Amino acid sequence: MRIVLHIWRQANAAAAGRMVRYELPNVNTHMSFLEMLDILNEDLIGRGEDPVAFDHDCREGICGMCGCMVNGVAHGPLPGTTLCQLHMRHFKDGDELYLEPWRARAFPVVKDLVVDRSAFDRLIAAGGFISVATGSAPDGNAILVPKENADRSMDAAACIGCGACVAMCPNASASLFMGAKLAHLGLLPQGQPERDRRVMAMEAQANRELFGSCTNIGECEAVCPKDIKLEVIARMNRDFLHANWIGRGGLKGD
Amino acid sequence: MPLDSKSPGGPIETRWDRHRFSLKLVNPANKRKHTIIVVGTGLAGGSAAATLAELGYQVKCFCFQDSPRRAHSIAAQGGINAAKNYHNDGDSVYRLFYDTVKGGDFRSRESNVYRLAQISLNIIDQCVAQGVPFAREYSGYLDNRSFGGAQVSRTFYARGQTGQQLLLGAYQALERQIGAGAVEMYPRTEMLDLIVVDGRARGIVTRNLLTGKVESHLADAVVLGTGGYGNVYYLSTNAKGSNATAIWRAHKRGALFANPCFTQIHPTCIPVSGDYQSKLTLMSESLRNDGRVWVPKKKGDARKPGEIPKEDRDYYLERRYPSFGNLVPRDVASRNAKMVCDEGRGVGETGLAVYLDFHDAIQRLGKPVIVERYGNLFDMYERITGEDPYQAPMRIFPAIHYTMGGLWVDYNLMSNLPGLYVIGEANFSDHGANRLGASALMQGLADGYFVLPNTINDYIASTKVEKMDAGHPAVKEAEQQVNCVTRRLLEAKGTRTVDSYHRELGKLMWEYCGMSRTATGLKHALEEIPAMREQFWRDVKVLGTGEELNQSLEKAGRVADFFELAELMCLDALERNESCGGHFREEYQTPDGEAARNDDRFSYVAAWEFRGVGNPPGLQQEPLAFEYVHPAQRSYK
Numbered sequence: 001m002r003i004v005l006h007i008w009r010q011a012n013a014a015a016a017g018r019m020v021r022y023e024l025p026n027v028n029t030h031m032s033f034l035e036m037l038d039i040l041n042e043d044l045i046g047r048g049e050d051p052v053a054f055d056h057d058c059r060e061g062i063c064g065m066c067g068c069m070v071n072g073v074a075h076g077p078l079p080g081t082t083l084c085q086l087h088m089r090h091f092k093d094g095d096e097l098y099l100e101p102w103r104a105r106a107f108p109v110v111k112d113l114v115v116d117r118s119a120f121d122r123l124i125a126a127g128g129f130i131s132v133a134t135g136s137a138p139d140g141n142a143i144l145v146p147k148e149n150a151d152r153s154m155d156a157a158a159c160i161g162c163g164a165c166v167a168m169c170p171n172a173s174a175s176l177f178m179g180a181k182l183a184h185l186g187l188l189p190q191g192q193p194e195r196d197r198r199v200m201a202m203e204a205q206a207n208r209e210l211f212g213s214c215t216n217i218g219e220c221e222a223v224c225p226k227d228i229k230l231e232v233i234a235r236m237n238r239d240f241l242h243a244n245w246i247g248r249g250g251l252k253g254d
Numbered sequence: 255m256p257l258d259s260k261s262p263g264g265p266i267e268t269r270w271d272r273h274r275f276s277l278k279l280v281n282p283a284n285k286r287k288h289t290i291i292v293v294g295t296g297l298a299g300g301s302a303a304a305t306l307a308e309l310g311y312q313v314k315c316f317c318f319q320d321s322p323r324r325a326h327s328i329a330a331q332g333g334i335n336a337a338k339n340y341h342n343d344g345d346s347v348y349r350l351f352y353d354t355v356k357g358g359d360f361r362s363r364e365s366n367v368y369r370l371a372q373i374s375l376n377i378i379d380q381c382v383a384q385g386v387p388f389a390r391e392y393s394g395y396l397d398n399r400s401f402g403g404a405q406v407s408r409t410f411y412a413r414g415q416t417g418q419q420l421l422l423g424a425y426q427a428l429e430r431q432i433g434a435g436a437v438e439m440y441p442r443t444e445m446l447d448l449i450v451v452d453g454r455a456r457g458i459v460t461r462n463l464l465t466g467k468v469e470s471h472l473a474d475a476v477v478l479g480t481g482g483y484g485n486v487y488y489l490s491t492n493a494k495g496s497n498a499t500a501i502w503r504a505h506k507r508g509a510l511f512a513n514p515c516f517t518q519i520h521p522t523c524i525p526v527s528g529d530y531q532s533k534l535t536l537m538s539e540s541l542r543n544d545g546r547v548w549v550p551k552k553k554g555d556a557r558k559p560g561e562i563p564k565e566d567r568d569y570y571l572e573r574r575y576p577s578f579g580n581l582v583p584r585d586v587a588s589r590n591a592k593m594v595c596d597e598g599r600g601v602g603e604t605g606l607a608v609y610l611d612f613h614d615a616i617q618r619l620g621k622p623v624i625v626e627r628y629g630n631l632f633d634m635y636e637r638i639t640g641e642d643p644y645q646a647p648m649r650i651f652p653a654i655h656y657t658m659g660g661l662w663v664d665y666n667l668m669s670n671l672p673g674l675y676v677i678g679e680a681n682f683s684d685h686g687a688n689r690l691g692a693s694a695l696m697q698g699l700a701d702g703y704f705v706l707p708n709t710i711n712d713y714i715a716s717t718k719v720e721k722m723d724a725g726h727p728a729v730k731e732a733e734q735q736v737n738c739v740t741r742r743l744l745e746a747k748g749t750r751t752v753d754s755y756h757r758e759l760g761k762l763m764w765e766y767c768g769m770s771r772t773a774t775g776l777k778h779a780l781e782e783i784p785a786m787r788e789q790f791w792r793d794v795k796v797l798g799t800g801e802e803l804n805q806s807l808e809k810a811g812r813v814a815d816f817f818e819l820a821e822l823m824c825l826d827a828l829e830r831n832e833s834c835g836g837h838f839r840e841e842y843q844t845p846d847g848e849a850a851r852n853d854d855r856f857s858y859v860a861a862w863e864f865r866g867v868g869n870p871p872g873l874q875q876e877p878l879a880f881e882y883v884h885p886a887q888r889s890y891k
C-alpha cells in the first residue's frame with residue numbers, strides 16, 4: 001500500500017525545524033511502523049539524503065525508547081501500543097501520517113524525532129527508589145505481601161518511561177509517570193518507610209524540571225502503552241497531602 | 255601454559271567463603287580515592303555500579319541508550335532462578351549447580367557455577383527488598399514456576415516482565431547513587447576503546463553520541479557489562495543496539511575471547527515474515543509449560559491446523575523425549591524444530607515454523623487460567639502476526655537469543671588483562687555450551703551485586719596504579735585510533751548502506767554458523783567473511799559527520815566489529831570438532847541424532863588471543879575438570 005509521511009526534520013536542538021513530505025509507494029501491511037521508517041531511511045541514504053533520526057532499541061514495546069506523535073496522538077492510533085509494536089495493517093492505502101517528536105518543555109528536541117527525556121531519570125534519582133544497600137535484605141518471604149497489593153504494584157511498575165503521557169498532556173505534566181512509580185513502591189510494605197519523603201522529593205524535582213501540573217484531563221491514560229490508570233495520580237495526590245500534613249507537625253502513622 | 259582460572263580448591267560448598275576471606279579489603283576511607291569505570295547499565299552493569307558506589311568507590315557509568323533503564327535486560331520475560339526450595343520439591347543449591355553444569359553440557363567451570371547457585375538465594379532477597387513486585391500467592395508468599403527444562407519450581411517472576419522489574423530495581427538503586435553524587439552517569443555515550451597502560455586496563459575512550467565528542471576517562475579499574483553479541487546474526491531477539499564493540503575492542507587490546515562459537519538459539523520465537531524484518535521477537539519459553547509442539551506427520555500437508563486430526567500430527571518432542579517432553583532444553587528443542595522443517599514438515603507460508611498449540615491446555619484449565627498465565631504474550635503474538643492464538647496454534651521458529659561465549663575471566667571475574675573485569679552476558683563464565691532458562695538474569699545480578707564488589711577490592715588493595723593524565727601517550731594513541739575508525743567509515747563514501755551489509759553477514763552466519771554447523775560450511779564462511787569485510791570498508795555509505803547525532807555512523811562501527819568477530823566465531827566452531835550444547839557439528843552426532851561430545855579432546859575453554867585483523871588468532875586453553883558432576887551424555891529421553 002501507499003503511505004504518505006510528513007516528518008518533522010530538525011538538524012539539532014538549536015536549528016529550526018520543518019515538516020518534510022515523503023511518499024512510500026510499497027508498504028507491506030505486516031511491517032511494523034519502525035520497519036517502515038527503516039525502509040524510508042535506506043531509501044534516503046541511497047539518494048544521499050540524511051536519514052530520519054528516531055530512537056528505538058528493543059522493538060518489543062518494553063524498553064520505552066521509541067515513540068513519536070502520529071497525527072497528533074502519542075504512539076499512534078492503536079491503544080495500549082508503543083510505536084514499535086504498531087503494525088502497518090492498522091493503516092490503509094493512501095493514508096497521510098504526520099510524525100512529530102514528543103512535545104514538552106521538559107523534553108527538548110535533540111534531532112528530528114529524538115528528544116531528551118533525562119528529566120525522567122532525575123525524577124527517579126530524587127526519590128523514586130527504596131534505600132536498601134546490597135546485602136542487607138532479609139529472606140524474601142520474611143515480609144508477606146498480599147497478592148492484590150503485589151498485583152496492583154505490578155500494574156503500576158509496568159510503566160516503561162517512554163514519555164507519551166507527558167507528550168500528550170496539554171500541561172506537559174509528568175503526573176502519570178510519577179504516580180506510577182509512587183504507586184509501585186507505595187503499595188508494597190518495603191516502600192512504606194520512605195513513602196512521605198519520596199512523594200515530596202519527586203514533586204519538588206518535577207517543578208524544577210518544568211513539568212506542568214495535572215488538571216485531570218486524562219489524555220495520558222488514553223495513550224499510555226502500558227495502560228497505567230489515572231488512579232495512580234489520585235494516589236499520588238493523597239500521598240502528597242498526607243506527607244505535607246506530616247511535615248506540618250502531624251504524627252508519623254497518622 | 256594453560257590458563258589459570260584461580261578457582262579455589264577444596265570442598266566446593268565452602269570455596270566462595272574461603273576465597274572471600276582470603277581477599278584483601280580496602281579501607282572504607284580509602285575507597286573514595288579510587289575510581290572505577292562501569293560500562294553498561296543492564297542487570298550486570300547497573301547492579302555493579304550501584305553496589306560499588308554504596309561501598310564508597312567513585313563510579314563512572316556509561317550506556318548508549320538515553321537512560322540506564324533501557325538496557326537490553328529490560329526485555330527478559332520469563333523469570334529468574336533461585337534455589338530457595340520454597341516448594342519443598344527437592345530443590346537445593348546443589349541441584350541448581352548440578353542442573354546448570356549438565357545443562358551447559360559440561361563446558362563450564364564447576365567452581366563458578368556452584369557460587370552462582372549459592373548466590374541465587376541472596377538475589378531474590380535483595381530484589382524483594384528493593385520493591386521488585388514478584389508474583390505472589392494469595393497467602394502473600396512468593397510464587398514460583400518451573401521453567402526451561404527444570405523439574406523443580408525455582409523460577410521467580412513478575413508477570414511476563416521479570417527482566418524489566420529486576421532492571422528497574424537495579425536502575426533505581428543506581429539512580430539513588432547518582433542523586434547522591436556517588437555515580438557520574440554518562441548516557442548516550444559509547445565506549446569505543448580500552449586504554450591499557452603497562453598491561454593494565456586504565457580507562458576507556460568514549461564518543462558522546464549527541465555531539466560526537468571523543469573523550470577519555472581514566473580509572474583504577476574498568477568493568478564491562480556490555481551484554482552479548484547475538485546481533486552478529488542481524489536477526490536476533492536482542493535489542494537493535496546490542497553490540498560487541500566494547501568487548502571486541504578490549505579483545506583487540508589483549509583480552510582473550512572465550513568460546514565465541516557458543517551461541518544459543520531460542521526455540522520459541524515468532525517466525526520471519528519478510529525481507530524488511532528488523533528483529534525477531536521471543537515468545538517466552540514458559541509457554542512450553544502448557545503449549546504442545548507439533549507438525550503434520552505428512553510432508554507438505556497444506557490443511558489448516560484445526561483440520562489436521564490428532565492421528566496426523568507429530569508431537570515430536572513428546573515422542574522423542576518422553577520424560578521431558580515439551581520442556582527439553584533450548585538447544586534440543588531448537589535442533590528438533592530445524593530437523594522437522596528440513597524434512598519438509600514445517601508449517602506456515604515459508605515452511606520454516608512449527609506449531610505451539612494451547613488447545614488442550616485451554617480445554618483442561620479453561621481460558622481464564624491461560625489468560626492469567628500468558629495473556630500479555632498472547633497479545634504480543636496477535637499484535638505482531640495479526641492472528642489470535644486462542645483460536646489457532648501459534649507458529650514459532652528458533653532464533654538467536656543469547657551468547658554463552660564472551661571475554662575470558664577468572665574466578666574473580668577479571669580478564670587476563672589486570673584491572674579489566676567482565677560481568678553478565680559479556681563474559682563467558684557460567685553457562686558452558688548452553689544456558690538454561692532464567693539463569694542469565696541470575697548470573698548478571700550475581701556478578702554485579704555480589705561477586706564483583708567482593709573480588710575487585712582485592713585488586714584495588716593489592717595494586718599500586720601509577721598516576722596518569724589525559725596527556726599519556728597510551729591515551730592519545732587510543733583516541734587517535736577511535737578518530738581514525740570514524741574517519742575511515744565516513745570517508746568510504748561507497749554505495750551500500752550499513753544495514754545491507756549487516757543483513758548479508760547475518761544471513762551467512764545463520765546459514766553456516768547457526769543451528770548446525772559443518773566443517774565444509776565453516777570453511778566456506780571463513781572465505782566469504784574477509785572478502786565481505788573488505789568490501790564493507792571500501793564501499794559502505796555513511797552520510798553526515800562525526801560531530802552530530804549520527805545513527806548510521808554508530809551502526810557502522812558496530813557492524814565493522816561484527817565482521818571481525820564473525821570470523822573468530824567460525825574459526826572457533828571449526829576447531830571444536832565435537833558437538834556440545836548449542837554448538838552442533840553435523841559430523842559429530844550419536845546414531846539417534848543427539849550431540850556427541852568429545853571429552854577427551856575438548857574438555858577445555860577455548861580462549862583466543864587477537865593477533866591482528868586477518869591474522870590467525872592464538873589459542874590458549876583452560877582445561878576443565880569435573881570433580882562433582884561427572885560428564886555423561888545429557889539425556890532428556
Ligand SMILES: Cc1cc2nc3c(=O)[nH]c(=O)nc-3n(C[C@H](O)[C@H](O)[C@H](O)COP(=O)(O)OP(=O)(O)OC[C@H]3O[C@@H](n4cnc5c(N)ncnc54)[C@H](O)[C@@H]3O)c2cc1C
Pocket residue numbers: 293294295296297298299300316317318319322324325326327328329330331332333334416417443444445446479480481482491492493496497499500536655656677678679680691692693694695696698
Ligand atoms: C527477549 C529476551 C528475553 C530474555 N529472557 C530471559 C529470561 O526470562 N531469563 C533470563 O535469565 N534471561 C533472559 N534473557 C537473557 C538476559 O536478558 C540477558 O542475558 C541479560 O539481561 C544480559 O544482561 P547484561 O547486563 O549482561 O547486558 P545488557 O542488559 O545487554 O546490558 C548491556 C549494557 O551495556 C551498554 N553497552 C553496550 N555496549 C556499550 C558500549 N560500547 N558503550 C557503552 N555502553 C554499552 C548498554 O547500553 C547496556 O546498558 C532474555 C534475553 C532476551 C533477548
Ligand code: FES
Pocket residue numbers: 055056057058059060061062063064065066067082083084085
Ligand atoms: S523500541 Fe523499545 S519500546 Fe519501542
